[in-house]
Each structure stands twice: as C-alpha cells, then as structure tokens.
Amino acid sequence: MSESKLYGVRLASEATAALLKRMHSEELRKALIPAGRILYQGAYRRAPYDPGREKGTHLRDALFVDARDHGKGMDILVGINHRKAPHAHLFELGWSRKPEGHPFLRPAAVEEEELIKKAVADGVRRVAEESAALGDALDLR
Amino acid sequence: MTVEERIQAILIATPAVTSLVPADRIRVGGSWQNMTAPYMVHFPVAWVPMRTHEGIAGLQNCGIYQLSVFGAKYSAARLAATQIIQALDGHHSEGTAIFWRGGPRYLHDDEVNLDYFVLEFSVFASLS
Numbered sequence: 491m492s493e494s495k496l497y498g499v500r501l502a503s504e505a506t507a508a509l510l511k512r513m514h515s516e517e518l519r520k521a522l523i524p525a526g527r528i529l530y531q532g533a534y535r536r537a538p539y540d541p542g543r544e545k546g547t548h549l550r551d552a553l554f555v556d557a558r559d560h561g562k563g564m565d566i567l568v569g570i571n572h573r574k575a576p577h578a579h580l581f582e583l584g585w586s587r588k589p590e591g592h593p594f595l596r597p598a599a600v601e602e603e604e605l606i607k608k609a610v611a612d613g614v615r616r617v618a619e620e621s622a623a624l625g626d627a628l629d630l631r
Numbered sequence: 632m633t634v635e636e637r638i639q640a641i642l643i644a645t646p647a648v649t650s651l652v653p654a655d656r657i658r659v660g661g662s663w664q665n666m667t668a669p670y671m672v673h674f675p676v677a678w679v680p681m682r683t684h685e686g687i688a689g690l691q692n693c694g695i696y697q698l699s700v701f702g703a704k705y706s707a708a709r710l711a712a713t714q715i716i717q718a719l720d721g722h723h724s725e726g727t728a729i730f731w732r733g734g735p736r737y738l739h740d741d742e743v744n745l746d747y748f749v750l751e752f753s754v755f756a757s758l759s
Contacts, residue, residue: 579738583749586740589672589699590660600677600694 509621517620518564519557521613525606526566530555532598533568538581547574549581549594566610568595634693634756635659637727638673638719645718651711652700668745669707671715673698676751693754695732701740701747709735712748719752726757 512518530553537550552575556567570578584591599606632640643654652669660674676695681688698715702708712735720731733751740747 583736583738584672584697584699585738586701586743586745586747587662587664589663589701590674593676593695593697596695597677600679603679603694 505621509618512617512621513563513614515617518613518617519559521617522557522564522566522610523555525609525613526555526557526568528602528605528609529566529568529598532602533595536594536597538592538594549575549578552578570595634675634691634696634727634754635673637725637756638696638698638729638754641718641722641729642671642673642715645714647714648711648718651707651714664743666701669700669702669711671698671700671711675754689758691756691758693756696729696752696754698750698752699747700750701745703745705737705746708746708748709737712750715750728755729753 533553534550537548537553539548539550549570552571554567554569554571558565558567572578581592582595583593639657639659642648642657648657652671656666656670658666658670658672660672663670663672674697675693676697677693679692679694681690681692698719700708700711700715702711716731716735719729722729730753731750732753735748735750738747738749739745
C-alpha cells in the first residue's frame with residue numbers, strides 16, 4: 491500500500507484567505523479606481539457640452555466615479571448626479587424631439603471596454619502580487 | 632449596404648411590425664418630432680472595432696444599436712416593442728446577425744405626451 495502526503499495545504503489555505511480578505515480591502519478599491527476613471531473620462535469626453543451655458547451644471551460635470559464594497563465584492567460605479575443633471579437620461583436615450591439623443595455613457599462603456607477590462611485585471615493582479623509578497627514576508631509559504 | 636439599411640429592410644419586410652407601425656414611420660436617426668405616433672427611429676450608438684493580426688476584419692460590429700418606438704399609449708408602444716424584438720432578435724441572413732441585448736426600457740415624454748420604449752441590439756455585419 492502506498493501513501494502520499496501533501497504539504498503546505500494549511501499555508502495555501504491561509505494565503506488564499508488572506509488574498510480573499512484583500513479582495514474586499516481598501517487596497518483593491520484603490521486598485522480598481524483607474525478602471526472606473528477610464529469609463530468616466532470616456533463619458534466626459536463624449537458628453538454634450540455647451541460652452542455658452544452660464545447657469546446650472548454642464549452634464550459632464552455631473553459625472554462621478556466611485557468604487558465600493560457591497561459585501562459580495564467591489565463594484566465600480568460611474569454615473570450621473572441626478573440632482574445636478576436631471577435630464578441626463580434623455581441625452582443618453584433620446585426623446586421625441588431628438589430620438590437619437592446624445593449618448594455618452596454607453597458608447598464609452600462599449601468602446602473603452604478592452605481598456606477597462608485590462609485596468610481591472612491589472613488592479614486585481616497588483617493586489618494579488620502584493621498579497622503574495624506579504625505572504626513571503628510573513629513566511630506563509 | 633449599411634447596418635442601418637439592413638435593419639430598415641428587415642423591419643419594413645415584417646408584417647407583424649408594419650401592422651403596428653406603418654412602414655413610412657420607420658426611420659433611421661433624424662429630426663422626426665412632427666411624425667404621428669406610432670413611429671420608430673433606429674440608429675447605431677456604439678461601434679466596436681474589429682481587428683485581426685492580418686488587418687481590419689471583414690466584419691463590422693455595432694455593439695449597441697438602438698431602436699426607439701413611440702406610441703400615443705403605453706400598451707401600443709409596448710406591443711410594437713415586443714414585435715420588433717421578435718423580428719430582429721436572432722436574425723441571421725446575408726452576412727448580418729442581430730441579437731437583442733437590452734430593454735425595453737420605458738420612458739415618457741411629457742412635452743408631447745408620448746410613451747416610448749428604448750430597445751438595444753448588437754449587430755454584426757460583413758463589410759460590403
């Protein structure tokens with residue numbers, strides 16, 4: 491009868507748990523913000539802008555980007571402050587007088603998708619690598 | 632033939648759609664605010680570049696193609712939206728493939744008291 495032993499399971503488990511913990515951390519939030527900023531900047535560039543406007547908020551100035559942990563993981567949120575730009579959805583989706591509207595958020599999401607995915611992957615990889623380095627420092631391996 | 636022309640051709644050739652929205656009120660993007668409801672307007676929103684190592688792919692991909700259907704009543708616009716989805720979703724012919732990707736999203740235009748639905752499709756078409 492042969493017998494085999496697997497060493498390091500406990501340490502691997504601890505390292506994985508540490509990594510998962512970091513996936514809900516402030517580090518990951520900071521790491522994902524650049525991905526959100528790509529979408530934010532893409533929407534900002536595409537948003538309608540009237541240089542002659544003197545009152546109120548330009549639609550592009552009502553855009554915001556945020557990353558929050560909602561318990562199941564980190565979400566990146568790019569959107570419009572509806573109080574500042576209550577008609578933003580009409581520009582995005584159109585209305586009877588101008589059915590085409592002036593879409594700015596969806597084109598940004600579609601056309602910048604590859605860059606956004608890469609930024610998310612880079613952010614997660616960076617956190618994972620830092621977690622691995624921390625594991626080395628604590629001699630978890 | 633452009634993607635817009637292909638979509639137009641499919642819609643006006645579908646009796647289930649034209650029985651609800653007359654063919655002359657199915658338009659590509661433009662200023663159509665004086666049209667009588669029901670009417671619909673369709674146009675591309677976002678394009679996805681298609682590239683290969685050999686150069687530009689012989690395929691154009693409209694990541695989001697929007698179709699807005701306006702009606703005097705919610706129910707009329709909603710029914711038309713359903714028929715449009717049935718006409719376009721899964722359509723595959725002459726180098727064009729269409730997939731329903733979002734909506735119907737309901738909106739109301741207070742100014743002219745019209746109900747409308749926004750539909751989104753993805754369109755893949757060969758360059759010709």
